Amino acid sequence: MNPLSKLASQGEALRVLIIEDSEEDTDLLVMELRRGGFAPLYQRVDTAASLASALDHAKWDVIISDYSMPRFTLAEALAMLKARQIDVPFLVVSATIVDEQAVAAMKAGAHDFVMKDRLARLAPAIRRELRECQVRLERRNLEEQVQQSQRLESLGLLAGGVAHDFNNLLTGILGNASLALDMLNPSEPARSMLESVIQASERAADLTRQLLAYAGKGRFFVRPVDISTLVREISELMRTSLPKKVRFLVDLADHLPPVEADSTQIQQLVMNLVLNAGEAIGDAAGTVHVITRLETRSPNGATNAAVGRHVCIEVGDTGCGMDEATRAQIFDPFFSTKFTGRGLGLAAALGIARSHQGQIDVETSPGAGSTFRVWLPAAEAAAAEERVPAGAHHSHADLGGTAAILVIDDEHLVRATAKSALEYFGYTVYEAEDGSSGVDLFRKFHDRIALVLLDLTMPEMSGEEVFDLLRQIQPEIPVIVSSGYDESEATRRFAGKGVSGFLKKPYTAETLAERVKSVMAVSSRRMRA
Ligand SMILES: Nc1ncnc2c1ncn2[C@@H]1O[C@H](COP(=O)(O)OP(=O)(O)O)[C@@H](O)[C@H]1O
Ligand SMILES: [Mg+2]
Structure with a gap:
């Protein structure tokens, strides 16, 4: 059979799939929808095969079905929706339905039924079901978010445990190798091997640090810090770690309120974002910027954000950007789209932000660059302490x-x-x-x-x-x-x-x-x- 599509120009747009063997009844339904304030874009199907194809190839706002059709049953239609995990309002319209049938239809997944002689009920019933469908969708999203954060949490526990053991092992490797190096005569050829051992264990220690940061277990020296000062301290380091052709812009706000933070960790977080920004630009020309500022609103798109003053660190680039599928996974540990990527940079960044009661949000689209924003709650305490300078080097x-x-x-x-x-x-x-x-x-x-x-x-x-x-x-x-x-x-x-x-x-x-x-x-x- 030929799918039949018509577009009405006025009213609330509605994509309707109509399961109905009679064209006449279909026209009646469509008329009723128009009268109810909708502008229906619709297709009529009357076989299992055409229903399957309509479900697979288009998105529908609502499905309206006749109760009794010669070629297939309502139960079959509902089963097809279920198999595809499609949740849209499904309304049954029938001339003959009796109570038991209505109950059976609702049990199989129909949302409501409307008698053919009382079609004026159709439009309000659709509106109500659309609202309820929206509520279901939001609840599912919320549940998914909870599951995601539980998954991240258990990964965090695992990472924290592994990292703890690694640190002990690395202490053995690094400690002994450095000691052996020290004991060896400067002319000893084995020295360069020990130097490689030390370098490798320092790289492993760095990875471990990222794992711990991800697990939210690396905070050591928490004190009020001025985020602009902290970023300024590593701005040269950031500049040198970016590719040559990349322009690096830094704009740091003066007089920010202090943030209760571990400076080393926040520096690591910013560094991870800047490294990614540089990698997103690659060999092309482009710009990376780092901005700090005070924000009085709550973080974008964050539903449970603590409202209040936040210090915001923004790292933006003009690089490759991300599509939605990538964006959804970037904070997962070990997710990477890079050939040699380890996928820990952003996981660690998020761990650090969270352990500072902060958040990270991302604005990006393919080809349009990316902007990461880190929000850290401002401490309402006195001015930031000066950072204690690193201990003088002893000979x-x-x-x-x-x-x-x-x-x-x-x-x-x-x-x-x-x-x-x-x-x-x-x-x-x-x-x-x-x-x-x-x-x-x-x-x-x-x-x-x-x-x-x-x-x-x-x-x-x-x-x-x-x-x-x-x-x-x-x-x-x-x-x-x-x-x-x-x-x-x-x-x-x-x-x-x-x-x-x-x-x-x-x-x-x-x-x-x-x-x-x-x-x-x-x-x-x-x-x-
Ligand atoms: N600024 C950015 N622009 C585009 N994609 C990014 C950016 N930052 C991160 N990504 C994406 O997120 C992934 C994970 O990043 P990250 O956790 O730092 O791991 P890695 O850098 O080792 O791949 C990257 O592989 C990349 O796909
Ligand atoms: Mg990275």
């Missing part, structure tokens, strides 16, 4: 010492690495494999031990409890807390207690010695004062 000769150091870590590899490194630099080392034996050792030897290197996450007694007990025995004991990660809350609680220093795993032998040296220097100054 190798300065790094030695003779004091006794207690290393508490449940991971044998980490303990052994720290011990070899510290002994190499002249220290005496006591080891403990868990919190309680660490505390016992300290109780016995506290007059000899000058510093404790404490792992933050151990089974049984947590680093925090151990810390409290150590300080009870000797309130002045310098304690360096070491960890690949921990939840920001725990870290913050720790920070209030006056931990002497943090040491991020993995570390090289030299970094460890450096940290020990500077913490000891500070604490002996304090003792003298």
Whole structure:
């Protein structure tokens, strides 16, 4: 049969699929729709095959069906919709329907039925069903969002767990390789191999850092920061990491309110966005811009956004842009469209934004570039603190010492690495494999031990409890807390207690010695004062 399509010029546009064997009845229906204020664009079908083809090749706002047709049944029609997961209002119009039939039709998925002699009911019934269909759609979208965020959450937990173990392993690799390098004669040919080992483990540490950031588990030093200052600090680095032909524009607002943030992480986030922006432009000419500003509205398109003042970091490019299918997946870990991509940049960026109670939104279309916006809630506190400058670099000769150091870590590899490194630099080392034996050792030897290197996450007694007990025995004991990660809350609680220093795993032998040296220097100054 020939599909029949007609377009009416006035009224509310409505794409109607009519399942009906009589042309006459179809005309009646269409007339009724026009009278009800619609401008129907319609097609009539009366076989299973033509219905299938109409469903597969066009989008419909509503389906109106006769109850009894000679060539196929209503139940078949409804089953075809179900199989295709099509959810549009389905109304049955019939001259003869009886109550049981109506109930059966509704059970099979029809939304309403209208008697042929009361067709004036048709238009209002369609309007109501369209509204309800919209509600169903919104609910489904919401459920999908919830499922998506649960999926991301469990991936985050997994990533966090793997990254934690990796950090311990990498501490063993990096620590020992750097120590071995240090011990070797400058003419030794094996040095270059060890240098490669160190480089590779530093790359692995970088990946691990991204995983942790994605898991929202990398916040260490949270304090009020000025986002413009923070971006300015890495603007040279960003410029040099962009392809030569790319113009780089930076526009940073003055006097932004501070944001409670971990600067290193926010810098990583911005850097990830800028790297992607550069890659989206590639070898062509183009522009990447980074803008910071204060926003008083809530983030675009975010339904549950906390309303209030936000600092917005915008990273835009004139690169390839994205289609909708790509855009929908960019924050998934390991999603990448690049040949050598790892797909962690944006996943990490989102993890960082979330762990700062922030959000990221994206505006993009193919060929039209992309603009990423990161929204971070402004702290209503006093002005941002100046960032503490990174510790001065000690020359190798300065790094030695003779004091006794207690290393508490449940991971044998980490303990052994720290011990070899510290002994190499002249220290005496006591080891403990868990919190309680660490505390016992300290109780016995506290007059000899000058510093404790404490792992933050151990089974049984947590680093925090151990810390409290150590300080009870000797309130002045310098304690360096070491960890690949921990939840920001725990870290913050720790920070209030006056931990002497943090040491991020993995570390090289030299970094460890450096940290020990500077913490000891500070604490002996304090003792003298
Ligand atoms: N600025 C951008 N323009 C176009 N596509 C982008 C942009 N940023 C990210 N993407 C897309 O998102 C994907 C994931 O990005 P990311 O998580 O950083 O991983 P990777 O860069 O390793 O592929 C990219 O492969 C790319 O398809
Ligand atoms: Mg990337």
